[in-house]
Amino acid sequence: MGAAAERSRQITGLRDRKREQNRVKTVEVAWRLFMERGYDNVTVADICAETEIAPRTFHRYFAAKEDVVTDPIRRMAAIVTDHLAGAPAGLSATELMSAAMREVGAFVVAHRAWLAALRQVARQSHQLRAAHAGVPPEQEREIVRTLASRSPGAGEDDWRLRVLVVNATGVFRVWYDDYLGARLDDPLPRLDEMLATLANGVPVSE
Amino acid sequence: MGAAAERSRQITGLRDRKREQNRVKTVEVAWRLFMERGYDNVTVADICAETEIAPRTFHRYFAAKEDVVTDPIRRMAAIVTDHLAGAPAGLSATELMSAAMREVGAFVVAHRAWLAALRQVARQSHQLRAAHAGVPPEQEREIVRTLASRSPGAGEDDWRLRVLVVNATGVFRVWYDDYLGARLDDPLPRLDEMLATLANGVPVSE
DNA sequence: CAAATAAGTGGCAGAGTGTGCCACGAGGCA
């Protein structure tokens, strides 16, 4: 199902390329409009008018209007799974996850302005806030699966792996919010410090 | 603003009592229908027909159809904040959160059948899955605030507190899913074991 | 106790999202 079909679809040209062009253009237009007027003040019809596609087609690209916004989140999850899949052997699960989160951290720093805008947009709408609050369940399971495949002796149902992933992404979320909220001067070392809690627990003194 | 108005509203009777009756009845009807036919196959109009209220009134009670379902989640978050607010002094933040999560755990065990049904319903719809995936941001902040007020020397912006809360609720979520998925024979001790990772880190060997 | 006031309700119209269906046209294949 997956790999072969994916590859052949990538190779085939022109029709699929045009499709991809339209998709990208749609995302760009939508984002510009969202930042200009706010998420709730932009209709699907507005986006379609500028992109020059039919509303019916929009919903073939994106199951929901919301999905245009949550695209970057999916991309960040992809960075994690890619990193896990490509990491050298012999590392502990905790080290693997920490390294992956650091990589996403670097991505965030590199795209700070863009992601800060995403955060602003996401805060405007009630529905978006939930979507932006964490890693979507689907992606989370994917991460657990990949991590499990790199961890001999631990199945993907192992609660320790699942807790590790949930905590790692949770820690990242806290850092992410602090950083984009402009509360951090030296972001990456702070992320390291926070990730250390995965191995040592949370250092709450009192 | 809050306390006085709240109290007077509680005392005043008849009109507000009827309102509350209707609200409760609406929730009951909605839940029965959801479990019978599935979330997506029940319209707001269906619910209103049996509850004998106008659709317009339904949306005065609930901002969204979804809110009828996510009500129990809010109740669990309330258990946490209540516990934190009423706990004896002198405990560490980690101990406070662990105890709170154990209490919610007991609640879940006591209402297992009901919550398993909730889980089923929540899995049916794409939108609901996101809502059910974790503690809503609003409630999460509330928990952090309450915890901070019980933790001398730690503001509500302290990243350690926020990480603690995120991890505690994350651990709980993993346990919750395992338990309602019927994968646990001895749920509460397992929850204890999982909560221990808050203080000691995740015990992933390899 | 009666009149004025406040507050919740129902009905209506409308905006907006998302889906099924079908015909059309342009890329892909023999």
Add this chain to the structure above:
DNA sequence: TGCCTCGTGGCACACTCTGCCACTTATTTG
């Protein structure tokens, strides 16, 4: 070149949610 596949656009429709206004019923005031 001619057939065929597949994405697209347009149409109609179901559904959620909101603003508005008239109506009824509880509550308060003189």
